[in-house]
Amino acid sequence: MISVCIPVYNRYVSELVKALKKESESSGIRVEILLLDDASEKAYRQSNSKLAEISGVKYNELGHNAGRSRVRNLLYEQSSQQYLLFLDCDTIPANDNFLEAYAENATPGTVVCGGHIYSKDPPSPEYLLHWLAGTRREVKPAGLRQQQPYRSFMSSSFLICRNVFENIRFSEKLAGYGHEDTLFGYELMKAGIELRHIDNPAVHTGLEKADTFLEKSVEALNNLLAAMDITISDPGFMQSVKILRTYKRIRKYKLCGIYRFISGIFSGPMRSNLKGPSPRLWVLDLYKLSVLCQKGRELT
Numbered sequence: 001m002i003s004v005c006i007p008v009y010n011r012y013v014s015e016l017v018k019a020l021k022k023e024s025e026s027s028g029i030r031v032e033i034l035l036l037d038d039a040s041e042k043a044y045r046q047s048n049s050k051l052a053e054i055s056g057v058k059y060n061e062l063g064h065n066a067g068r069s070r071v072r073n074l075l076y077e078q079s080s081q082q083y084l085l086f087l088d089c090d091t092i093p094a095n096d097n098f099l100e101a102y103a104e105n106a107t108p109g110t111v112v113c114g115g116h117i118y119s120k121d122p123p124s125p126e127y128l129l130h131w132l133a134g135t136r137r138e139v140k141p142a143g144l145r146q147q148q149p150y151r152s153f154m155s156s157s158f159l160i161c162r163n164v165f166e167n168i169r170f171s172e173k174l175a176g177y178g179h180e181d182t183l184f185g186y187e188l189m190k191a192g193i194e195l196r197h198i199d200n201p202a203v204h205t206g207l208e209k210a211d212t213f214l215e216k217s218v219e220a221l222n223n224l225l226a227a228m229d230i231t232i233s234d235p236g237f238m239q240s241v242k243i244l245r246t247y248k249r250i251r252k253y254k255l256c257g258i259y260r261f262i263s264g265i266f267s268g269p270m271r272s273n274l275k276g277p278s279p280r281l282w283v284l285d286l287y288k289l290s291v292l293c294q295k296g297r298e299l300t
Contacts, residue, residue, distance in 0.1 A: 011206065045061060115198075115202075133284065243285075
């Protein structure tokens with residue numbers, strides 16, 4: 001039996017829960033489905049709370065927003081099974097043997113990542129930036145992810161053995177959005193935990209509009225710097241994150257001032273491109289680096 005742990009925030013999860021229950025019943029793989037709402041808006045809570053009427057589904061709510069790390073740790077505490085399958089609330093299994101593939105790969109002391117995909121069809125222009133960043137940067141076959149297993153860890157869909165999670169939890173010092181999975185993957189590597197990637201994707205359905213996506217990208221950079229503090233500027237952690245490696249080189253050659261000046265001039269055009277009908281991912285990279293340069297952090 002698997003504990004399926006789903007942190008919920010401002011999403012309707014009926015389709016996800018029913019897909020999991022359908023496969024569970026057809027395959028004989030028993031699951032308990034745990035839903036923990038992280039202070040969503042009332043309409044979402046009213047709708048999702050009705051899922052508790054389904055056998056094997058447990059629904060709980062938090063009175064205040066605890067954040068992505070804390071809510072996952074609380075789901076672990078509420079779970080009862082040896083294996084925990086964490087799924088983001090804006091995903092849906094891409095195939096009918098989703099649970100079966102995870103169950104077949106469940107191994108004591110091992111973490112298994114199935115990966116995720118996006119719709120093949122481009123969305124409307126206002127969502128295009130997120131779709132491009134996801135399809136071109138995140139979506140990779142298992143063989144490619146396995147070449148750098150810990151750097152490829154994503155928390156949107158993964159199976160973890162209970163005794164591993166007991167020792168390596170999500171850092172609750174990261175209260176905002178983003179990079180809690182980057183730090184978690186790094187902690188798995190330091191602990192010598194085997195991380196296995198398989199081709200068992202969940203479809204990411206929660207595209208954000210460009211404005212929101214850019215805001216979350218900046219928030220994620222703040223969390224990345226916080227993660228750097230948590231690791232006490234561990235060179236191994238910085239080396240594992242591409243944007244930190246690039247930023248370190250910029251600082252090494254004392255180019256931050258020039259970069260801030262140039263990016264300041266082109267800040268408007270960069271945002272216009274990223275919010276427009278033909279966003280370029282290299283512009284997104286420059287935009288993120290400009291944010292780091294503006295923060296002026298030292299990297300050792």
